[in-house]
Amino acid sequence: MKTMLNVALPKGRLGEKVYAMFEKAGFECPSIKEQNRKLIFENEEVGVRYFWVKPSDVAIYVERGAADIGVAGKDILLEYEPNVYELLDLDIGKCRMAVAAKNDFRDDPSRTLRVATKFSNIARSYYASLDRDIDIIHLNGSIEIAPILDLSDVIVDIVETGTTLKENQLEVFETIVPISARLISNKSSFKFKNQQIEKIVGEISAQLGK
Amino acid sequence: MIINDSLLKYDEKAIFALRDLYSKYGFTQYKMSKFEEYDLYVKNKDFLVSDSVITFNDTNGKLMALKPDVTLSIIKNTKDIKGFVQKFYYNENVYRVSQKTKTFKEIMQVGLECIGDIDEYCIAEVLALAARSLVTFSEEAVLDISHLGILSEIFDYASLSEADRDIAMKLIGEKNIHEIEKLLNDKGVSEDRVKEIKAVLSAYGDSDTVLATLKRSCIFKSGSKTLKDFENVINAVKLCDLGRILRIDFSVTGDIKYYNGIVFRGFISGIPSSVLSGGQYDKLMKKMQKKSGAIGFAVYLDMLERYLTSPKKCDVDTVIVYDEATSLELLNNTVEAYAKKGSVCVQRCIPEKFTYKTLVKISNGEVNILENDA
Numbered sequence: 001m002k003t004m005l006n007v008a009l010p011k012g013r014l015g016e017k018v019y020a021m022f023e024k025a026g027f028e029c030p031s032i033k034e035q036n037r038k039l040i041f042e043n044e045e046v047g048v049r050y051f052w053v054k055p056s057d058v059a060i061y062v063e064r065g066a067a068d069i070g071v072a073g074k075d076i077l078l079e080y081e082p083n084v085y086e087l088l089d090l091d092i093g094k095c096r097m098a099v100a101a102k103n104d105f106r107d108d109p110s111r112t113l114r115v116a117t118k119f120s121n122i123a124r125s126y127y128a129s130l131d132r133d134i135d136i137i138h139l140n141g142s143i144e145i146a147p148i149l150d151l152s153d154v155i156v157d158i159v160e161t162g163t164t165l166k167e168n169q170l171e172v173f174e175t176i177v178p179i180s181a182r183l184i185s186n187k188s189s190f191k192f193k194n195q196q197i198e199k200i201v202g203e204i205s206a207q208l209g210k
Numbered sequence: 211m212i213i214n215d216s217l218l219k220y221d222e223k224a225i226f227a228l229r230d231l232y233s234k235y236g237f238t239q240y241k242m243s244k245f246e247e248y249d250l251y252v253k254n255k256d257f258l259v260s261d262s263v264i265t266f267n268d269t270n271g272k273l274m275a276l277k278p279d280v281t282l283s284i285i286k287n288t289k290d291i292k293g294f295v296q297k298f299y300y301n302e303n304v305y306r307v308s309q310k311t312k313t314f315k316e317i318m319q320v321g322l323e324c325i326g327d328i329d330e331y332c333i334a335e336v337l338a339l340a341a342r343s344l345v346t347f348s349e350e351a352v353l354d355i356s357h358l359g360i361l362s363e364i365f366d367y368a369s370l371s372e373a374d375r376d377i378a379m380k381l382i383g384e385k386n387i388h389e390i391e392k393l394l395n396d397k398g399v400s401e402d403r404v405k406e407i408k409a410v411l412s413a414y415g416d417s418d419t420v421l422a423t424l425k426r427s428c429i430f431k432s433g434s435k436t437l438k439d440f441e442n443v444i445n446a447v448k449l450c451d452l453g454r455i456l457r458i459d460f461s462v463t464g465d466i467k468y469y470n471g472i473v474f475r476g477f478i479s480g481i482p483s484s485v486l487s488g489g490q491y492d493k494l495m496k497k498m499q500k501k502s503g504a505i506g507f508a509v510y511l512d513m514l515e516r517y518l519t520s521p522k523k524c525d526v527d528t529v530i531v532y533d534e535a536t537s538l539e540l541l542n543n544t545v546e547a548y549a550k551k552g553s554v555c556v557q558r559c560i561p562e563k564f565t566y567k568t569l570v571k572i573s574n575g576e577v578n579i580l581e582n583d584a
Contacts, residue, residue: 065482
């Protein structure tokens with residue numbers, strides 16, 4: 001029997017795009033396209049098992065070995081710093097991690113900067129690199145309203161098109177880091193399922209023209 | 211004393227097996243106290259896996275710590291003896307913050323340290339013992355070996371600054387070749403050199419294949435002593451018939467403030483993270499005002515039990531339930547008869563969720579086997 005390669009895919013549109021890449025690379029699993037509520041799909045013939053998980057959980061599945069490989073956003077990798085290999089930039093799901101504030105915001109370096117964010121680790125590292133004293137306000141959603149309600153001076157968040165910011169009279173002041181989807185691997189799986197993983201990396205690299 | 215080793219837990223058996231292995235090669239046990247002065251760890255904070263340490267004030271007011279690490283204590287207590295290598299092994303509990311749960315954990319660690327005039331044989335012996343330690347647990351094991359001297363030559367080839375070397379080292383540890391390429395491009399490294407560096411850093415696999423890639427590379431063409439030493443050590447380990455589990459992997463890195471030369475990490479199939487980690491740490495020795503060189507490794511036993519053993523199917527082999535009419539003689543005889551076959555638990559009634567293979571009920575002086583799943 002073929003050794004199964006377990007792949008954690010992020011639920012949603014990004015995951016579907018990623019699956020298409022895997023399919024093209026020869027790791028197809030037709031049952032994944034059936035309309036149902038199943039979360040695990042496998043193709044024993046090819047030796048692959050896919051499962052849909054919450055995008056922010058992919059790195060945990062991979063780090064703990066429940067998945068051998070997976071696809072996670074760079075934002076998640078920077079925020080949680082999982083102990084995994086980052087094998088490939090898939091050049092999809094592109095956006096940026098940015099500092100945004102009200103259009104009329106003027107930074108006063110003599111005051112502690114209040115930063116609202118879902119990405120406390122990224123924000124802390126960024127401002128530490130600038131030697132800036134900050135007060136982190138960790139929020140789980142609707143980050144954009146924090147400066148409007150004077151809960152914070154700025155926000156650190158993912159910006160894709162900037163439309164949400166614009167509609168809330170906010171604008172980007174600094175880009176911290178560009179974000180895209182990355183192919184990650186469990187460190188131990190990379191050793192023991194090396195051929196399968198290298199094959200996927202090779203095939204997808206070729207698709208991306210890398 | 212006769213020991214029934216079926217009662218030993220997997221990690222307890224592993225400790226005995228490793229102690230036996232290390233003793234055979236002339237390593238002596240280093241036993242230490244659970245506590246150490248906090249000062250030792252403050253001075254070498256970056257060397258620790260996590261920088262949080264459990265501290266307390268001793269009765270004399272001194273700030274003490276529950277040991278988060280064993281190596282520092284061993285170095286502190288060794289003397290420089292010219293031409294001699296002190297060989298120690300240990301099995302100790304260490305207390306550190308788990309990277310996964312972010313809370314303190316007690317971790318049983320077994321390992322060894324060689325301190326003194328470290329030569330190629332000594333390095334090869336330690337690597338072979340690391341490989342043998344892994345094979346003790348499973349034949350499906352991999353010992354990844356890297357050399358910080360080789361990485362340093364690669365950084366020289368790219369003329370990277372100290373700050374950029376730190377960034378590059380982190381990316382190499384992640385096998386993040388695409389961001390290394392970006393870093394090198396941003397630093398103005400020529401396209402040809404970037405290509406050479408990428409080829410070397412992405413090389414992974416058996417030692418012959420990777421060494422051939424290294425020798426072909428322009429980076430080492432002028433004849434690198436580091437590469438020659440690396441090859442000698444790898445070949446020496448292969449002489450011990452351990453080549454099958456050796457891999458060269460430059461993603462094994464270490465803090466260059468403390469480590470130099472060979473660094474390595476061990477994996478076992480089915481366990482999601484490394485179970486063994488080690489390397490040469492001459493720079494740490496120097497930092498601690500020692501003239502000797504040093505190399506060692508630690509085996510982390512906490513993962514082995516969980517992944518290499520199945521959960522117990524039942525609490526006990528036999529439960530004997532008796533009533534008030536049962537004579538002590540009959541009860542004793544029955545217990546002794548079943549104790550010869552396995553574990554026995556004598557109860558008046560069976561607690562909820564208590565699991566067993568055989569139920570023996572003694573009622574009105576009669577012995578009945580009521581349930582027998584064995």
